[in-house]
Amino acid sequence: MKDLLDGYPVITQIPVAWGEMDALNHVNNVVYFRYFETARLEYFSHIGMMEELARTQVGPVLSETSCRYKLPITYPDTLHVGSRVVEMQDDRIIMEYAIYSEKLGAISTIGTAKGVMFDFKKNRKAGVSESVKQHIIALQPELAEDLNAVQ
Structure with missing residues (x-):
C-alpha cells in the first residue's frame, strides 16, 4: 500500500459500511465523493x-x-484515501485523491476536486492566504516552487 500511495502526504483510513452498497453489490458511486470529502x-x-x-x-x-x-469496492473492506494538493492558483486549490482497497490490494478509485476560496462575510471570491500556502508547503515541500510562482 505504501508504494501505491507514495506522494500523498495525508492518508485517511475509512471502513466500508454495509449501507454504502447498492443493488449491484458494490459501493454506490456517490459514496466515493463522501470518501473524498472525509479525506x-x-x-x-x-x-x-x-x-x-x-x-x-x-x-x-x-x-x-x-x-x-x-x-x-464491496463490503467488508478498509480503504486508505490519499490526498494531496496538485495545483494552486491565486484563488483556488486543486486536490487529487487515490483510494487504496485493502481487500483488492490496489488503487480502486482516483478523483480530483477544485476548491475556490470564498469570503463568507463579503460574499465573494477571495485569495488563498499566505498562511494556508505556507502550511501546504510545510506538508508538501515539493510544491514550494510552484506556489512561489503563483505569488
Missing part, C-alpha cells in the same frame, strides 16, 4: 484550514469534482 477535511485539518475559516470567514467552496472508478 479533504483531514488534509484541511493538517494545514489549519478550518481554524483559519473560523477566524477569518474565508475558506474553500467546492466548485468542481471528478471521480474515475477503476475497480468496484
